[in-house]
Amino acid sequence: MNESPNRPRAGLSRRDLLKAGGVALAATAAGPYVIGTRVAGAATPKPGGEFRFRGYTPPHFDPHLTASYTTMINLSFTHSRLLKHKAGPDVKPGTFEIVGDLAETWSQPDDKTYVFKLRKGVRWHKKPPLDGRELTAEDIKYTFDRFTTIKGNANQHMMATLAKTEVVDRYTVKFTLKEPDAFFLDFLANPMALCIIAREAVEKFTDLKKPEAVIGTGPWMLEGHEPKVRTTFVRNPDYFIKGLPYIQRIEGIDFNDPAARLAAFVTGQIDAGPEFPGMMIRRQDWKIIKHNRPKLRYVEFPSNVMSHAGMRTDKAPFGDIRVRRALSMAIDRKAILTATAEGVGVMNPPIPAGLISLAIPYDQLGDGLKWDAYNPTEAKRLLAAAGHASGFSTTLEYATYGSQEIIDAVQMAVKFWKDIAVEVKVVEKPYAAFFATAYQGKQDAMMFGPQFPALDPWNFMAQYLPDEPKNQSHVKDPVLADMILNTRRILDDKKRLQQINAIQKYIANQAYYVRFPSGVYIAALDPALENFAPNLGYDYGGRMMAAWWNK
């Protein structure tokens, strides 16, 4: 059996975290990144109670017809997947060890085949039309057949290598791939798309958009859904892990004003940090919260949301590697972190430092590292060597995403580029227009924006493939494309990680994008919540499953 490359490194220390990011800045003064997590001791878990968090109203509940995180977060409470990411206090944020969910065991008889043995006695929620029917391999096949064939599924690319799904027997399902795909298990465990659904629900409700169609095999059942008010979940008494979940009721309260969220958290109206993604709080609110709730448990870890400036490498002057390197060297990343994240953040290799078991340690980027170092003098020299001694003018398209941090970062970048005589005219676009154009690489020259916060390496590497819509820099590098595509075929974890590291070094050296630093998240929660630890990603339900209230 092959293991996922997302295996966490044993004994990850603060030093490792800092190395991964390459910079500590104010974090070193403030204390270590990971603070205050507490593993449930010998105390016996207490069932019952209610957990209140900032919830989301999804456009609808059909996971195959939207890529919205709001849908996926809600379904993480109600639905199971074949595989999932391990959760709990012993899991370091930013690591994603794959464990079985509905799958009890799995094997890989050959490079292109995966066989999953399902748990027996798993039952669908006791809601019509399922009424507690047992889950079988047919359900898995139905889910994947629908996922790969339904029109309008924005996540379909995740199963691009899947050729067919077959039922071997009632509890065994076989996947045959078109070609070896080392990331296949990562996608199965992904909390962003692949929860298992039931045919009867689809047939009864036409699709799974309505709340009544939210019937899964997960630890909680959807109890009520009042759009823009609250979504509530109640414990599934027939959940396939006996005794779990402990918490009786989950309430996702939907409110979107940041000040109201801060007030609600400070006054204990919600139990965990109210910011997306996943129980975070804003750094600018941290002092207030810490002062008012001194006993809070909190964890700090780097974000996997990385912003970058892309440029049309298929057009002059960005086709010239010296220009790209100059643009990168012109940026004072530490100054940007100081301005946008109170100095607490990490430098990013091509895979965000937040994904600590996948990102190459920043100080090991090799030759590429020097293009990230702030050096306007060298940047000017490179520009002169490229025939732009007096600089050049260009445009940069971006959207604010409603974030002052993004606006500040762009303004500072423009100032740094101006320092090397590159005049950048900023074109601010509404989010939708940006998403439809520059985010898909349809900008005139440069673009800036945060990237999809994936948990797997493939999503980050794929944006360097020529036909990938998110290839915002229009990279057409056959050597790199070959390296990336080859990664999928390397089934040995260690070798694949080496290849991923080599790719990151190569990309950094080519300076295809100007990468910006990421902030460090603060996840905070009520001190009485035991056996819980936050992590990146949408799997709120998975992380809550074994948590309990010690009060």
Add this chain to the structure above:
Amino acid sequence: MLRKYFFKRLLVAIPSLVLASLIVFSLVRLLPGDVVVLMMEENQYADDIEAMRAKLGLNRPIYVQYFEWIGRALVGDLGESLYTRRPIAHDLLTRVPVSLELGAVAIFFAILLGIPIGIVSAIRQDTAHDYVARGGAILGLSVPGFWLGTLVVVLPAIYFKWSPSIQFTKLADNPWGHVTQFILPGLLLGIASAASIMRLTRTQLLEVLRQDYVRTAWSKGMSERVVVLKHSLKNALIPVVTVLGIQVAQVLSGTVIFESIFGLPGMGRLLFDAISERDYPVIQGINLVVVTTVVSVNLVVDVVYAYLDPRIRF
């Protein structure tokens, strides 16, 4: 006579509504760029652009689109939300009462604060009371509602460990809790209106107090209470009633901010979310309802105005 006046005003209101519906209907089509392309590419509201146009009915002549839309709207069918796929009218049925409650509480506070303070300010002209009241009114008009709302939510949380509940309480679940949750946002929303009403009440009352018939009342030895409240106030309030009608529109627009800050699931928040999601059928539906409400309220105000002052017959 009053009935005849009412029907005349109703006849005037109809073209206003038709014009407003035309504006609401045209909004999407007047926006720069191809909104359909943006909606499609961002939110995948349909399989392709043509399906998206067909879904919005944009593939037919514009007059056909308008008459079909307004025809359905007249029977209460505002279409379906592109984002949630729920009937818009159904969503509005649950959202409108929340906004109306908030608006009613705001207007209640606007009247409760604006008129008495305006009276005191007028009868104590150029005294400390007057200066404080006028200063307060200027402050009430100039302080942005969103800032005030944010302060009221955050500061008590920090200093007193208290903040308004973020959970919306339904009337059926807890009638007292339901009513009280509107008090703070209603008060804040009503402050700007109260300031306008206070200033107008003061000005109008000062003017009336200088009238001959009021001087006569004073000379008869009537008490201040009788002169002000019985003889002067009714006449002074006629323009205030008109302004109240205008305030309804202001209050309705203010609900967008206060519903977001106080977590009230009203029409304003629905509009805010619809704009964020480029859910144009919902935006159209809400605007139509708001326009209809404002026109209706102004119709009522005109009738009340005519009732208060029988001389008025436009």
